[in-house]
Amino acid sequence: MKSKKKFRQIFFPITLLTIITFLSIIISIHALYIAFTIDPIYAAITIPITILFIILYIFDRFLIKRVSYFKLIIGEIILGAFMYFIFLYQASYVDINFYTNQDYILVIFDSNENSISKFTKKGVFGKELNVYNTNKIHLDKTMALRKKLRIKEPKEWKAIYYKRSKYELKGDSIEYIYSLKQIGNKNYNKQTDAYLDSLLKQEIK
Numbered sequence: 001m002k003s004k005k006k007f008r009q010i011f012f013p014i015t016l017l018t019i020i021t022f023l024s025i026i027i028s029i030h031a032l033y034i035a036f037t038i039d040p041i042y043a044a045i046t047i048p049i050t051i052l053f054i055i056l057y058i059f060d061r062f063l064i065k066r067v068s069y070f071k072l073i074i075g076e077i078i079l080g081a082f083m084y085f086i087f088l089y090q091a092s093y094v095d096i097n098f099y100t101n102q103d104y105i106l107v108i109f110d111s112n113e114n115s116i117s118k119f120t121k122k123g124v125f126g127k128e129l130n131v132y133n134t135n136k137i138h139l140d141k142t143m144a145l146r147k148k149l150r151i152k153e154p155k156e157w158k159a160i161y162y163k164r165s166k167y168e169l170k171g172d173s174i175e176y177i178y179s180l181k182q183i184g185n186k187n188y189n190k191q192t193d194a195y196l197d198s199l200l201k202q203e204i205k
Contacts, residue, residue, distance in 0.1 A: 092125035
């Protein structure tokens with residue numbers, strides 16, 4: 001009887017965290033199977049989250065004896081919504097999507113205008129800018145400070161040469177991002193400092 005009572009205390013009364021925790025455990029078991037057969041990255045993401053839910057669930061079982069069921073459910077909903085928005089924020093990016101037939105992309109942070117005003121909203125926290133008919137774009141210097149800025153090359157690009165550096169011009173340091181589509185050895189000359197220096201001189205005035 002005692003073991004049955006302890007078993008019931010683990011699962012009942014059922015709260016929102018009960019459902020989420022046990023769903024998370026099932027997903028983690030599936031993730032472990034994938035880790036051993038296909039890709040370990042999936043498990044590396046899901047298992048730490050499951051451990052966090054288990055810790056929260058232990059705290060949930062402690063509170064269920066001391067807080068009214070209704071208040072606990074409301075608290076879990078608020079906590080769940082808060083964690084969800086944190087996840088959305090962490091997963092959000094500022095994307096620049098290029099659609100070009102050229103074999104390289106050049107992003108230069110030398111503009112004097114507020115570039116973020118050109119971006120449209122993507123999801124709750126993210127932003128994106130679609131760039132058509134050109135493979136070059138000038139953005140203001142503050143954009144270079146954004147840690148979540150992503151340059152997204154055309155989907156058909158396979159291997160990519162990527163370089164992020166600074167160009168010195170008349171005492172001013174201008175940051176840039178250079179991305180090149182790899183086509184065997186055909187584009188090797190476009191990876192050289194001489195070629196990139198010439199290209200930047202034409203673009204930065």
